[in-house]
């Protein structure tokens with residue numbers, strides 16, 4: 001397991017002793033709360049960390065897990081990008097092109113949540129710089145290399161969305177707030193899903209290595225109308241079994257793709273590795289109508305398809 005993931009594993013252990021807050025939401029058929037904030041870090045689709053052992057699965061890594069740390073780059077897209085902080089959005093990190101793209105190109109917006117809902121966004125620098133280099137502005141929860149024990153909440157992701165809608169991201173380019181994606185790894189992915197719950201400003205959700213753990217909350221998916229993509233790490237990943245259940249339930253367009261990495265994914269690889277490639281191609285298809293990118297996801301025979309990259313892809317509901 002790459003050492004960069006140790007913080008993700010250690011954080012739950014160090015916080016296990018903290019008593020779980022008293023839950024106010026009682027799941028029952030027909031009970032659809034007005035908001036996705038829920039009772040814990042990561043929102044209504046997350047769990048208190050003390051419950052993680054019962055959901056963590058077998059653990060371990062698969063052959064597709066990166067074995068050496070990747071290189072820091074400016075991304076492989078047309079707009080060399082960087083990680084920075086911005087005093088207009090405290091407690092967050094921005095990933096954006098170094099120079100605002102010219103030619104009136106519009107930049108879709110992404111709110112990102114980190115694994116274990118930590119406030120350390122630099123863990124995902126390789127992935128998020130890569131995405132930004134294709135012409136995206138991303139606001140991630142937390143600051144680079146934060147070691148705060150506090151976990152992020154839905155309100156942190158909502159703050160990012162409202163910052164963009166208020167026009168405060170305009171210095172990075174022509175941000176299109178009709179194209180908002182929430183995404184994240186592990187607890188941060190659950191936070192992305194929780195943030196999209198009954199918030200129609202969120203148009204796409206991408207869940208990395210995670211899904212809904214609690215069977216008795218899965219019915220809440222019915223309140224989410226956006227397409228959902230799960231990028232999962234195969235049978236060793238704690239997201240494997242629950243993502244199969246969520247995928248089966250969803251009626252709208254959906255993709256569940258598995259690459260045999262285990263829970264840590266390929267974030268630490270150069271440009272976020274194969275998960276970075278899958279994420280970029282999904283975004284470029286959805287937000288810019290790129291049909292080659294669509295084929296990368298959906299057509300196993302296309303050049304550079306996810307299937308050729310050893311992903312196992314399930315998809316349905318797409319035109």
Ligand SMILES: *[C@@H]1O[C@H](CO)[C@@H](O)[C@H](O)[C@H]1NC(C)=O
Pocket residue numbers: 104105106
């Ligand atoms: C720039 O693009 C936006 C849509 O992204 C469009 O509404 C606007 O008219 C464009 N402006 C120019 C000068 O082309």
Ligand SMILES: *[C@@H]1O[C@H](CO)[C@@H](O)[C@H](O)[C@H]1NC(C)=O
Pocket residue numbers: 281284290291292293296
């Ligand atoms: C469309 O996506 C493909 C595959 O990722 C990429 O190589 C190509 O540059 C994209 N085209 C445009 C116009 O962005």
